Amino acid sequence: MDFSQYSPAEQAQLQRVIEKKQMTDFIKLYSGIVERCFNACCNDFTSKTLSSKEETCVTNCADKFLKHAERVGARFAEQNAEAMKDAQAGSR
């Protein structure tokens, strides 16, 4: 986002709004991972502790989810950049 057209007070406020949004997004991502990995990995409620299998499953689930998110973000940024380039090339 460009901050040049806003006064410093408005910039500060915008910054706060953006931070709050990022925080909520982060929390949503976290609980999303927790729910998905729990539903996928934990099916055995006969034991109170996590078994080794469940631990590895959870680790894998979290890693994969974050890597996946990262990969999707990268692809999305690429696509975005291409689209912007096309738009700019088209507008010339």
Place this chain on the structure above:
Amino acid sequence: MSDSEPAPPALPKPPPPPPDRPIAQIFNSLGIPKAVTNFRPRLPSRNWLIFFGVTGSVLGAYIYDRRECKKIRESYKARVAHLALEPLASHDMPRKVTVYTCKPPGDEEYERAMKYFKKYVKPVLVAAAVDYDIHNGNRYGALSKDIADKIIARRRVAAGIDPEPANQIPIPGQLTPAQKRAREAEAGIVIVGRHTFKEFLHGVKEGWSASLEPVDEEEELAQALSLDGVFDEPEDEETDPAHGQTTRLAPPAVPQLMPHLLHQPSKPRKTTIPPHLDVTPTSIPPPAPLLLVPFSNILGFRNIPFMLIDLFNERKRVRAGSEAAYNLVMGNSRPFTQDDIDFNIEQEEEYLKDFNELPDEISKTRRKYYEELAKKITTARELSRGTRPPTKDETNYPPPTEVELRAERMQKEKRWRNNLRGWSILHTGSPPAWDPRFENLFRVYIPPDNEAGTPVRSEGQ
């Protein structure tokens, strides 16, 4: 023949009736009818004789037996009744014995030994005003576990790991734990039947040999089961080198169950108790003297004739039970000998073949269960992952989910293992648990006039 027409031949005249006896004549003239004076007693017919004979004998045997039972019971009650009349201070409590009973092997009814105690032993205890506390084992091996747990709890309190259990509200006249233990030690333990005897010895041995670490057995079982390859999927084959065999959801997981447990890499349990406290004691504080009550439980269709014989011989059991209770009340006891280990060994002949073959039956049931389980797991996973839509039946009657299947498996495994543990304690021919520390530890109640024993306490409390 001078008769021209056939005439009826003349019948010979009947002889005149003999004259009545003089006494009959007198009574008849007094008005007593002849039916009474001519009365001749006659036996009933042969068939009626047979009927009355059979019915009368059966009824007579039954009634004789039950009357004898009553006589025997009343005689023993009379011999101890003087103890009930002794005065008791207001804060004192009567003598309280502990009674151990168990589910008899092969029997569905788990309270049979308890009912036996209540029918044959309890009346004399009630007459002597001796209180009792029954602990019944509702499943095979349950009593042994209870006894072991109690002993371990006692050891933990003695070692200082657990605080002494104190009541919130102090009741006047309440005994300190030391006084309670002293009362228990002189009170008496009643053991009904050889199966209870074996479980008792097993429980005492376990209690005094086990470590003081608190063990959550369900948790351990759950962890052991989760390492079995039953719920694994084919993709895990590469990442799971521990399972040498197939990891498909197939029965081959089953035979591995028992040896699998033995080869578990034992995770070091986190010790919460300092090692110098977690020591197996070298000597056991002597428990109360034991009253060994013989018990008999005939089961099976083919044994019905023996059951009928027992029906007419109840007096034997009443005598045995009342005499045992009398010995307990009088308190004369002798040290335990090696012969007492074979107490009531004839009871083991009565165990049904089904009970003695329990391990085979359980392994068959296990095999079948795991075969069925494989299919159920695949269905559950397909439905939960949405690989295929549910059929109409599955929508109306949803099949169990994977969580439910695991829980069910856990319950079944728990039950099978407990039954096998009970079987190993109880089956015909299994030796009762014995520990070197048991030498000179136990005492057994005997009749009061028997000089072989030394009275634990004087007659009457």
